Amino acid sequence: MKLSRIILHHLRIPMKEVFKTALGTETVRDTLLVEVWGEGGEVGWGEVVATHSPWYSSETVETAWHVIRDFIAPSLRGKDVEPSTFGDEVSWIRGHRMCKAGVEFALWDLKGRLTSKPIRDLIGGVKDRVEVGLSVGVIGDFARLIKAVSEGLSKGFRRIKLKVKPGWDVDPVRAVRREFGEIPLQVDANGSFTLTGDHVSRLKELDRYGLLMIEQPLHHEDLVKHSKLQKMISTPICLDESIRSALDAEAAYNLGSCRVINIKPGRVGGLAETLRIHDFWAGKGLPVWIGGMLETGVGRAFAVAAASLPSVKYPSDISPSSRFWEVDVVEPPWELRSDGTMEVPRKPGIGVEVLDKVVRRYEVKSLGISLS
Numbered sequence: 606m607k608l609s610r611i612i613l614h615h616l617r618i619p620m621k622e623v624f625k626t627a628l629g630t631e632t633v634r635d636t637l638l639v640e641v642w643g644e645g646g647e648v649g650w651g652e653v654v655a656t657h658s659p660w661y662s663s664e665t666v667e668t669a670w671h672v673i674r675d676f677i678a679p680s681l682r683g684k685d686v687e688p689s690t691f692g693d694e695v696s697w698i699r700g701h702r703m704c705k706a707g708v709e710f711a712l713w714d715l716k717g718r719l720t721s722k723p724i725r726d727l728i729g730g731v732k733d734r735v736e737v738g739l740s741v742g743v744i745g746d747f748a749r750l751i752k753a754v755s756e757g758l759s760k761g762f763r764r765i766k767l768k769v770k771p772g773w774d775v776d777p778v779r780a781v782r783r784e785f786g787e788i789p790l791q792v793d794a795n796g797s798f799t800l801t802g803d804h805v806s807r808l809k810e811l812d813r814y815g816l817l818m819i820e821q822p823l824h825h826e827d828l829v830k831h832s833k834l835q836k837m838i839s840t841p842i843c844l845d846e847s848i849r850s851a852l853d854a855e856a857a858y859n860l861g862s863c864r865v866i867n868i869k870p871g872r873v874g875g876l877a878e879t880l881r882i883h884d885f886w887a888g889k890g891l892p893v894w895i896g897g898m899l900e901t902g903v904g905r906a907f908a909v910a911a912a913s914l915p916s917v918k919y920p921s922d923i924s925p926s927s928r929f930w931e932v933d934v935v936e937p938p939w940e941l942r943s944d945g946t947m948e949v950p951r952k953p954g955i956g957v958e959v960l961d962k963v964v965r966r967y968e969v970k971s972l973g974i975s976l977s
């Protein structure tokens with residue numbers, strides 16, 4: 606595909622629900638939408654899932670803006686590009702995976718629209734509906750925790766994930782087990798624990814609650830200590846932040862650092878790398894699931910498509926639009942069905958339409974770059 610231009614849209618959107626994790630609190634979401642134009646005027650949309658600050662990864666909306674404007678866009682000028690090989694073509698740019706994913710996503714959408722295929726079909730997805738789980742932030746109050754879990758279960762979410770950190774760890778899990786029994790339950794520490802005595806004893810205590818998995822308990826750069834911890838507990842460790850690429854997945858497998866991977870397509874450089882991680886892990890007979898980054902409805906489309914892959918064996922963190930946004934930037938908004946699943950679109954590309962007026966309402970700045 607030849608492109609005629611790329612347009613960057615920096616949006617700042619107020620969130621309906623404050624979301625707190627071991628890493629920080631989100632009340633406003635800055636995000637970068639990427640719009641690519643094909644030669645014939647067709648349009649594809651993608652989203653860079655970085656935020657205003659490097660709290661989750663080293664990338665931000667501003668670093669992505671810089672890298673796309675100064676390096677990726679010039680490298681696309683006059684070239685034939687395909688979403689499946691885009692990541693390899695920009696592999697000379699080290700890191701910046703969220704930034705690369707944002708552009709790659711837009712190419713997948715454009716490809717889907719040009720070939721009249723949904724992204725699910727382009728990447729080999731097999732499901733019509735995907736299972737959705739609820740992620741509950743570090744609430745710090747037991748009555749509010751029970752209320753949030755109760756509401757999530759009544760809406761149909763297929764599993765509950767509790768964000769934990771040292772000091773808010775065993776007690777909330779015990780409270781939820783006592784109130785709701787053997788529901789599908791897991792925790793996510795966002796790397797906030799260490800292998801010191803006190804933390805290890807808490808992690809071993811969590812091991813007694815029949816959790817589906819303990820997600821990213823230790824530092825995101827430490828596969829070796831995760832391997833040591835996995836030998837101490839029987840609950841599967843799931844790695845999220847630690848897995849940036851298929852090479853990381855291979856290292857984690859060889860070290861025995863985890864048994865499950867939470868793949869975030871926007872974190873690993875896009876759908877092509879998502880497929881590599883998925884296929885490698887599936888080849889070892891191990892499961893994955895798809896995580897969320899509080900994306901708008903644009904980024905959500907790629908998570909939904911990825912969740913339709915065959916080795917996604919657990920519910921994914923794919924919130925409906927109404928959880929965090931008063932108005933999503935896409936139509937129709939993403940909705941949770943009462944059975945806790947979400948429909949995988951059959952329409953071409955991302956399967957939803959981007960609403961210009963909503964993009965403009967939240968737009969902080971935009972930049973058009975000619976590629977012809």
Ligand SMILES: [Mg+2]
Nearest residue numbers: 793820821845
């Ligand atoms: Mg996580």
